[in-house]
Amino acid sequence: MNQSQLDRMKNGKGFIAALDQSGGSTPKALEAYGVMGEAYSNEDEMFEQVHTMRTRIITSPAFSSDYILGVILFEQTMDSKVEGQYTADYLADHNIVPFLKVDKGLADKENGVQLMKPNPGLDETLRRANERNIFGTKMRSVIHEPNEEGIKAVVDQQFEIGKKIIAADLVPIIEPEVNINSGDKEECEELLRSEILKHLNDLSEEENVMLKLTIPTTANAYKELVDHPRVIRVVALSGGYSREDANEKLKENDGMIASFSRALAEELRFNQSSEEFDKAMKSAIESIYDASVNKKEIS
Structure with a gap:
């Protein structure tokens, strides 16, 4: 493990950019960028389009390590190049820490949650991640309802796989997302915090994780997780909130930094001039x- 990258993730000021759209989310990301389905005729062409978008983001002068601590990549992005370098190497050379999305998508909803699909190729993915100089990984589940059995299953699965990732000398980002449209979001978050805490308390001193969580309904609801000695960093997903709303909610949560995807790119369009694109990037970043770094006083 790269110690300087670990120190940067633990103590640096900034946020993580999530550029890991995959599968069904890729066409939506391209459409939001202004690239419609008729611009590509197969999956390879689709991923070429999205890599072009991601390359434009990463190489923008606004995309600076002064603001960006890390980037979450999709597997094809890891294997693609930016200005002649593999993407993770390009990022590392610019003092930005590379992560890789390793899950294979979501299973069908059961017990109010969606677990991750089986991932029989995980060991090979982790081996290749190390070859490509990836620092850590990310994997996503979704919680829709405050079902104790379902939420326990989500967290159990996340930490079981997280330990395999740690054993591969990578840092796992544990991401049990709570659906922002859940009618019982706050109750889901209370159950989730309790289950995560149980697993954190069972980790050894050599086993450390990051957490990626939906911004909680109650400010600082996850402060105990932020302060836990086994947690390198707690990052927040935007979860469908607009950037303005996500930013305002994030400011109320001490120690949480952003790991936004849609909220980061919501004003970017493929037909913008370089000046327009970089201006929009700069404003968003x-x-x-x-x-992420300036928090509100909560009375």
Whole structure:
């Protein structure tokens, strides 16, 4: 493990950019960017389009390590190149820490949650991640309802796989997302915090994780997780909130930094001039950085 990258993730100021859209989310990301389905005729062409988008983001002058601590990549992005370098190497050379999405998508909803699909190729993915100089990984489940059995299953699965990732000398980002549209979001978050805490308390001193969580309904609901000695960092997903709303909510949560995807790119369009694109990037990045490092006083 790269110690300087670990120190940067633990203590650096900034946020993580999530550029890991995959499968069904890729066409949506491209459409939001202004690239419609008729612009590509197969999956390879689709991923070529999205890599072009991601390359434009990563190489923008606004995309600076002064603001960006890390980037979450999709597997094809890891295997693709930016300005002649593999993407993770390009990022590392610019003092930005590379992560890799390793889950294979979501299973059908059961007990109010969606677990991750089986991932029989995980060991090979982790081996290749190390070859490509990836620092850590990310994997996503979704919680829709405050079902104790379902939420326990989500967290059990996340930490079981997380330990395999730690054993491969990578840092896992545990991501049990709570659906922002859940009618019982706050209750889901209370159950989730309790289950995560149980697993954190069972980790050894050599087993450390990051957490990626939906911004909680109650400010600082996850402060105990932020302060836990086994947690390197707690990052927040935007979860469908607009950037403005996500930033305002994030400011209320001490120690949480952003790991936004849609909220980061919501004003970017493929037909913008370089000047327009970089201006939109700069505005987005500076606002997310501010929400990540400057917190509100909560009375």
